[in-house]
Amino acid sequence: MDYFDANLDLTDEDIALKEAANKFAKEVMRPTAKALDELTPEGVIADGSPLWPFLKKAYELGYHKMLIPAQLGGMGLTPLQANIVMEELGWGSFGLAVQLAVCSFVPNTAAFTGNEKLIEEFTVPFCECTDGSLRSCWGGTEPDHGSDNIGLGEAFFTEPGIRTNCLAKRDGDDWVINGQKAAWVSGGTIATHCQLHVQTDPSMGLAGFSIFLIPLDLPGVSKGKPLNKIGQRDLNQGELFFEDVRVADAYRIIGPDTYSTMEEGTLALANAWMASWATGLARAAFDEAFAYCKERVQGGRPLAEHYSIKQRIFEMFARVETCRSLTRMAINLNMNIAPGFPEYSMAAKTVATKLCLENASDAIQLFGGNGLSKEYLPEKLFRDARATLIEDGNNEILARHGGHTLFQTYPRPRSTIPRI
Ligand SMILES: Cc1cc2nc3c(=O)[nH]c(=O)nc-3n(C[C@H](O)[C@H](O)[C@H](O)COP(=O)(O)OP(=O)(O)OC[C@H]3O[C@@H](n4cnc5c(N)ncnc54)[C@H](O)[C@@H]3O)c2cc1C
Incomplete structure (x- = not known):
């Protein structure tokens, strides 16, 4: 359609x-x-x-x-x-x-x-x-640090005592990396390159990270088994292990002094992309439900001719348009304007992922028993949508950070906003 x-x-x-x-x-x-x-x-x-x-x-x-x-x-x-x-x-x-x-x-x-x-x-x-x-991947999350690693603005983020699962230490002109990234690294099992976010200055706690761009065929890199999960099963994920992996300083593109700003910018972009895909998923659920309700006959007429069905379909339509409008606002602000508006991307991501799950759930309900069957798409859409509320920063942490950003920046004076 x-x-x-x-x-x-x-x-x-x-x-x-x-x-x-x-x-x-x-x-x-x-x-x-x-x-x-x-x-x-x-x-x-x-x-x-x-x-x-x-x-x-x-x-x-x-x-x-x-x-x-x-x-x-x-x-x-x-x-x-x-x-x-x-x-x-x-x-x-x-x-x-x-x-x-x-x-x-x-x-x-x-x-x-x-x-x-x-x-x-x-x-x-x-x-x-x-x-x-x-193929590349993003190695950020660690077994003991999921939300922690994107807890920018939280008091604990700069506490020196926090130990990470992966550490890079300076050795002459190189860095030597030891430790591991979590099983959640998307595409990690098949990646040839990684954007690695790794602690380099423990005295700065979780803020003491650097970003490296590295090939994954370096000696000492190995990968875990692919993760088995409820939804988005077409997206492979797995750990990255580092044992005395030597990387030249030229591959370190960001150090602890600018890490938090870069991490926030990365989230501002990635959250807006997440919201775009969630809009697509919400729309896929709408499309499925809309088509099914025109075909399936109950009470001697298509479901679409029952008034409560029209209301539910309308609510699904409104969710798609809400996702799309908010997401386009976030994309426009964060890809056209420096230094970015993370609160808009976080609003778009948290709202769109919630609404795509609601649409997937409504699609299942409108399909009745068929909605639970693997013969029909809503069942997969529902499982895929459930993962989005945790992916790329779970919604609670993003909302906390979005709120923190608002109290620091709102209202933004229009005259100070530079265009790229
Ligand atoms: C499908 C998918 C794809 C992903 N892809 C990648 C990827 O490509 N690369 C990568 O590095 N990571 C990736 N991740 C990891 C993802 O970013 C983390 O799962 C996410 O940040 C949450 O971390 P966690 O799972 O360790 O949960 P935790 O941080 O352990 O959180 C568990 C619960 O506790 C709550 N919580 C945590 N901290 C706080 C706090 N300070 N205050 C209040 N409540 C709190 C959370 O809301 C959550 O409900 C992916 C995850 C998923 C599901």
């Missing part, structure tokens, strides 16, 4: 991007996601898995480099275009949309640094890659 976009200012180019992404979502993502959902976690990443042709096709179309500037070989999408495409990918499959996004972390960040050597080593080859063989 072609869901109407109420933004009447979309250009022909925007609409063409939306249609192409929808075709990819419908014809490639949906069947791949269904097949992967039924496999074991090991099967998802095994030779012969449908994951590999999916990645190849996605890379051919450039969906791993959407935000990289065109002059560096990326798609160079505008913030609105990025939102439009991400919503379609989220409609196709939330888990596979995340997989593609994490693949782009290292080349995106290298491009952002403006460092020619890093761009040459990471951004250019990723942009030229059309077979899916170069």
Whole structure:
């Protein structure tokens, strides 16, 4: 079904991007996601898995480099275009949309640094890659530090006593990394590169982190087994282990002095992407329910002709439009304007993930018994949606940080806001 976009200012180019992404979502993502959902976690990443042709096709179309500037070989999408495409990918499959996004972390960040050597080593080859063989991941969460690691602004964040599970120590011109990242690293089991957030100055506690861009074929790196989980089963996840891994200082792009600002900027972007995929998932649930209610007959007439059904369908529609409006606001503010408005992205992420779960749940209810069956999509949408409330920072921690940001910045004087 072609869901109407109420933004009447979309250009022909925007609409063409939306249609192409929808075709990819419908014809490639949906069947791949269904097949992967039924496999074991090991099967998802095994030779012969449908994951590999999916990645190849996605890379051919450039969906791993959407935000990289065109002059560096990326798609160079505008913030609105990025939102439009991400919503379609989220409609196709939330888990596979995340997989593609994490693949782009290292080349995106290298491009952002403006460092020619890093761009040459990471951004250019990723942009030229059309077979899916170069894939990155984001290694932030640790077994003992999930919410902690994004607890920016919390009193404990700068407490020196907190011990992390992974530590990088300076040794001459290099850093030596020891420890591990949690089983939650998306795409970690198949990644060739990592954007690693790791403590380098324990005296600053959780604020004493640095960010490294590293290849994962360095001596001393190993990976855990893929995680078995309730939803987004098409998104593989697993631990990263580091044993005396030696990395040149040139790969450290951020030190503790600017880490908190960079972490907040990363969250502001990643939360807005999460909200875009959640909009797509909310819309997928709406589409399923809408179509089913026109077909399924009870009381001698289609469900759609019963008034309480119309009301529920309308509420689902309103949730999609709420997700989309708030998300576009967040994307526009955080991708067009420096230094960013994390509170808008956190509002978009927490609201859109909650509403996509409500839509998935309502779709199940409207399908009746069929909604619980794996024969129909709502069952998978519900499991995928449940994970989004925890993913990329659970909603409680994001709301706490969003509130903290508001008390520091609100109201923002309009005249002080620079455009990029
Ligand atoms: C599908 C998925 C994909 C993910 N992908 C990645 C990835 O690519 N890379 C990566 O590094 N991580 C990833 N994560 C990890 C994710 O960011 C963490 O799961 C998340 O930050 C929560 O951490 P936790 O699971 O350790 O929960 P915990 O931090 O242990 O929290 C457990 C509960 O306690 C509450 N809580 C925690 N701290 C506080 C506090 N200070 N005050 C009040 N309440 C609190 C929380 O609200 C939560 O309900 C992913 C997670 C999921 C589910």
